[in-house]
Every structure is written in C-alpha cells, then in structure tokens.
Amino acid sequence: xxxxxxxxxxxxxxxxxxxxxxxxxxxxxxxxxxxxxxxxxxxxxxxxxxxxxxxxxxxxxxxxxxxxxxxxxxxxxxxx
Amino acid sequence: xxxxxxxxxxxxxxxxxxxxxxxxxxxxxxxxxxxxxxxxxxxxxxxxxxxxxxxxxxxxxxxxxxxxxxxxxxxxxxxxxxxxxxxxxxxxxxxxxxxxxxxxxxxxxxxxxxxxxxxx
Numbered sequence: 001x002x003x004x005x006x007x008x009x010x011x012x013x014x015x016x017x018x019x020x021x022x023x024x025x026x027x028x029x030x031x032x033x034x035x036x037x038x039x040x041x042x043x044x045x046x047x048x049x050x051x052x053x054x055x056x057x058x059x060x061x062x063x064x065x066x067x068x069x070x071x072x073x074x075x076x077x078x079x080x
Numbered sequence: 081x082x083x084x085x086x087x088x089x090x091x092x093x094x095x096x097x098x099x100x101x102x103x104x105x106x107x108x109x110x111x112x113x114x115x116x117x118x119x120x121x122x123x124x125x126x127x128x129x130x131x132x133x134x135x136x137x138x139x140x141x142x143x144x145x146x147x148x149x150x151x152x153x154x155x156x157x158x159x160x161x162x163x164x165x166x167x168x169x170x171x172x173x174x175x176x177x178x179x180x181x182x183x184x185x186x187x188x189x190x191x192x193x194x195x196x197x198x199x200x
Binding site for chain 1: 112147148149150160161162163164165166169170
C-alpha cells in the first residue's frame, strides 16, 4: 500500500506546525521516502528523541508489514 | 516484563555492541540493515547480530523495547543509539567514533576516516 508525500507531510505538520518539512520520493514508487524535518523543538533533544517524536506523528504508518511506509529516511535537526 | 522483553534485555546487557537487523551480518536481507552492518564490519567493531526475521516475537518485541518502529537498531553497552539514519549521520560526523571511545569499544579509526573520505 503506497502513501502520498502530501499525506506524510500533513501527518508531520500536525505535530510540528512550524517545522520546515521536505519530503522526497526516493524511488518514485510511493514506498521509499526521505523526510527532513527542521524544528525548534529539536534543539534540546538528541537524535533518538527527535526521530521518536516524528515517528509518533506518523501514527503507526511505519509499523511492520501492514504499514503504509516501508522506508522513510529521516533527517531531523534544529534550525541553524 | 514479559519473557520476550527479558530475553531482549539480556541480549542487550550481555553484549557490548548488538545490532538487531533483518538478516545476519554476513547476509543482510534489507538495505538499511546492510548499511549499518557494513559500517560496523568495515570499522572492525565486534558486534552480536540478532536476525529479527527468524523470530516474530523479537521482531515486534524489539520495537516495543526501544519504543522505536523500525529495524535495524543499534545498542552499545546497553544503550539504544539509533537506526540506520542516525548511525549514518554519526559515522560521517565522527560522533560514532566519539561514542565508541567513550564506551571503550574497539574499532579502527583509519577505517572510519576512510568512510568519511569516501563520502566527503
């Protein structure tokens, strides 16, 4: 089951309203995406904490064989 | 804690470096797992590999254990370090070297430098 880039962005946006979010469809198959999320809230967090909160925003889309998203390469950081 | 979670805890506690992955370090079965295992192999880090594809209980259990939805997952001295993206970033930034130094885990600094040179 594929997912649209816009849907991924919307889910992340709901949790991080002010973030800079860039979604790239890596393979053009709606299954392999890269997401870069830049948000002020990340400043005090380590990478595990940052990415855990992005995964939480995706609400189970990443989960297992039934998840819509097989592969999401995540980059998270605070604004420069 | 369930038996499953106890078993995972014992594995994580009983090995300095553990990679939960799809496939084995000699034969990875997913690109993300392959990438992390490849970095560790190349850097000469000794690590235990756990193939989550061989056990559905561990495959789900490790995600509950770390509250992290994806595999691979790297643990060093009992601490969850991250998945493929984090390990890649840390390798290229030198933070992985620093972490291994701090934790007293052996690796080849030359090999780590070569990875960074090749990706500069």
